[in-house]
Amino acid sequence: MNHLYQKDISGCGLSGIISTTGKLIPAEDIIKTIRIQNERGNGLGGGFAGYGIYPEYKDYYAFHIMFDHEQAKQDAEAYLDDNYIVVRKEPIPHRRTAAIPTHPLLWRYFVKARDNRPDLELEELSEDDFVVKTVMKINSEIDGAYVFSSGKNMGAFKGVGFADEIADFFMLEQYQAYIWTAHNRFPTNTQGWWGGAHPFTLLDWSIVHNGEISSYGINKRYLEMFRYKCTLLTDTEVVAYLFDLLIRKHGLSARLACLALAAPFWGDIDRLPEDEQQVLRQIRQVYGPAMLNGPFSVLFAHSRGLIGLNDRIKLRPLIAATHDDRVYMASEESAIRTVCAKPDRVWAPRAGEPVIVELNDDVI
Amino acid sequence: MKMGTKKTIKSDGVYYRKLNEEIRQAIADGATEIMLTGVNGQRYIGDGLHDKVKITMDGVPGNDVAAFMNGPTIVIENNAQDGIGNTMNDGKVVIHGHAGDVLGYGMRGGKLHILGDVGYRVGIHMKSYKNKVPAIIAGGVAGDFFGEYMAGGNLVLLGLNGAADEPLIGNYTGTGMHGGVIYIRGEVEEYQLGAEVGIKELDNEDHKLLKKLLEEYCADFGLELDKIMDKPFIKLVPISHRPYGRLYAY
Numbered sequence: 198m199n200h201l202y203q204k205d206i207s208g209c210g211l212s213g214i215i216s217t218t219g220k221l222i223p224a225e226d227i228i229k230t231i232r233i234q235n236e237r238g239n240g241l242g243g244g245f246a247g248y249g250i251y252p253e254y255k256d257y258y259a260f261h262i263m264f265d266h267e268q269a270k271q272d273a274e275a276y277l278d279d280n281y282i283v284v285r286k287e288p289i290p291h292r293r294t295a296a297i298p299t300h301p302l303l304w305r306y307f308v309k310a311r312d313n314r315p316d317l318e319l320e321e322l323s324e325d326d327f328v329v330k331t332v333m334k335i336n337s338e339i340d341g342a343y344v345f346s347s348g349k350n351m352g353a354f355k356g357v358g359f360a361d362e363i364a365d366f367f368m369l370e371q372y373q374a375y376i377w378t379a380h381n382r383f384p385t386n387t388q389g390w391w392g393g394a395h396p397f398t399l400l401d402w403s404i405v406h407n408g409e410i411s412s413y414g415i416n417k418r419y420l421e422m423f424r425y426k427c428t429l430l431t432d433t434e435v436v437a438y439l440f441d442l443l444i445r446k447h448g449l450s451a452r453l454a455c456l457a458l459a460a461p462f463w464g465d466i467d468r469l470p471e472d473e474q475q476v477l478r479q480i481r482q483v484y485g486p487a488m489l490n491g492p493f494s495v496l497f498a499h500s501r502g503l504i505g506l507n508d509r510i511k512l513r514p515l516i517a518a519t520h521d522d523r524v525y526m527a528s529e530e531s532a533i534r535t536v537c538a539k540p541d542r543v544w545a546p547r548a549g550e551p552v553i554v555e556l557n558d559d560v561i
Numbered sequence: 562m563k564m565g566t567k568k569t570i571k572s573d574g575v576y577y578r579k580l581n582e583e584i585r586q587a588i589a590d591g592a593t594e595i596m597l598t599g600v601n602g603q604r605y606i607g608d609g610l611h612d613k614v615k616i617t618m619d620g621v622p623g624n625d626v627a628a629f630m631n632g633p634t635i636v637i638e639n640n641a642q643d644g645i646g647n648t649m650n651d652g653k654v655v656i657h658g659h660a661g662d663v664l665g666y667g668m669r670g671g672k673l674h675i676l677g678d679v680g681y682r683v684g685i686h687m688k689s690y691k692n693k694v695p696a697i698i699a700g701g702v703a704g705d706f707f708g709e710y711m712a713g714g715n716l717v718l719l720g721l722n723g724a725a726d727e728p729l730i731g732n733y734t735g736t737g738m739h740g741g742v743i744y745i746r747g748e749v750e751e752y753q754l755g756a757e758v759g760i761k762e763l764d765n766e767d768h769k770l771l772k773k774l775l776e777e778y779c780a781d782f783g784l785e786l787d788k789i790m791d792k793p794f795i796k797l798v799p800i801s802h803r804p805y806g807r808l809y810a811y
Contacts, residue, residue: 511704
């Protein structure tokens with residue numbers, strides 16, 4: 198099913214929770230916030246990302262890989278063995294449930310790149326860059342194998358079903374995380390398949406998204422210039438790679454990256470103070486092809502924080518709330534209220550105005 | 562159940578279809594006042610109801626409250642979400658918190674009273690016909706596209722309790738508007754308006770209408786009318802009744 202894909206239009210539900218003090222949050226909380234939004238999905242995709250779930254292997258990349266068949270697994274493992282030290286390998290724990298009648302092979306690998314890996318002869322990539330290259334290679338070159346998570350001390354769990362069914366399937370109750378995101382998918386333009394469920398991840402970046410990236414074509418071609426390959430048949434994938442490019446590779450702050458992706462209109466820029474105008478003009482000029490057009494709300498998580506972002510004219514809902522050390526974001530306020538009956542503050546972020554939450558500095 | 566009775570429906574965790582069935586059954590049984598306790602996220606409450614019934618809830622209901630509603634009064638003692646009063650024909654929704662996007666879409670009668678802020682696209686495609694004149698009154702601030710493509714009715718924005726640095730209203734206000742009136746308590750910048758609206762001063766008729774609308778609004782929330790009226794309003798009206806009449810005329 199590779200590479201012929203154009204784009205996906207979807208109306209979905211999302212939610213996210215972060216403890217700014219790094220306290221672990223039981224999976225039950227995030228499941229509640231997404232279950233109440235089942236009406237926003239249609240059972241053709243659900244998923245979660247959790248940060249802090251693998252403390253005993255926190256120095257190793259945790260590869261979650263789905264295989265359509267045994268051959269894909271053998272091919273992917275041969276590549277991993279050549280290039281990585283695999284300290285642990287096992288099926289991703291799951292249980293047979295009535296709601297999820299079929300699924301791909303689901304395995305996880307805790308790995309570290311080999312110091313003598315063959316590719317070092319060709320170019321000296323950093324370990325992170327090599328992991329990115331590995332993900333792109335497996336997803337685009339090994340038929341039937343898809344890496345759906347590749348960060349440290351984090352993992353994505355996703356598949357075809359409602360999010361709460363996917364949680365049950367993956368026995369999510371076993372995990373605790375200081376950041377959770379969740380997604381209920383309502384695919385309307387492409388098939389629901391396991392790889393196409395959200396979140397989309399790369400290294401420790403993960404994205405859940407409601408909406409449609411109308412600019413998928415230009416974003417995809419732009420990313421290809423930086424060796425990213427879009428293989429997962431859904432527009433959301435580009436958002437994960439764009440954040441990786443802008444923040445990790447180009448060193449932009451989260452706020453500047455958000456301003457590139459949901460850039461203010463030229464007319465609005467004209468009314469700002471001169472120095473701000475200059476920055477925003479430069480961002481729009483340099484990152485024109487990275488701008489996301491179309492209706493969207495996204496939650497973007499990484500090991501140190503959670504960011505919520507809307508499109509520039511708020512064509513998808515996003516609501517945020519705080520209570521004690523926790524910050525919540527969701528498509529609907531009722532989702533937040535399932536686990537936080539009386540928030541200290543609830544607000545609807547304005548269009549294109551990111552909600553950027555980071556762990557406190559003293560959290561390690 | 563006898564006529565004119567009160568009914569309480571425990572709504573905590575009840576799926577929206579079942580909850581709405583229970584509401585309709587209670588009305589069929591003669592309830593005129595229904596209290597929903599523990600509502601959280603259930604959609605479509607009050608949709609398409611024709612009866613003279615008052616439905617009160619203490620939680621945050623799901624999207625699309627009072628869509629196609631034609632008569633009932635709904636009181637939400639909390640915040641509310643998106644899509645309230647879609648194509649509503651008659652009745653009233655009173656919201657004691659903030660509310661989300663796309664409120665009163667294509668609304669053709671009845672009232673939406675919101676104490677707090679409202680989101681984007683409030684009152685878009687709102688319309689009126691003869692004695693059917695819908696009204697939306699928002700107590701806080703509003704986002705972009707307020708009254709976009711508005712064709713009739715009254716939209717009122719009060720800007721109470723807003724932070725000083727917070728804009729009263731977003732951009733594209735009244736874009737494509739060709740009927741109805743928007744009253745705003747405070748000032749707007751020219752760039753915040755669509756090309757199809759102009760700023761006017763209120764005349765006596767406007768003051769009379771505004772007073773009438775706000776008296777009821779103040780009664781709903783226990784506010785003092787004088788305090789609201791102590792700041793001048795502006796009025797936005799369409800420049801043309803057919804702003805796009807020549808758009809496709811070559």
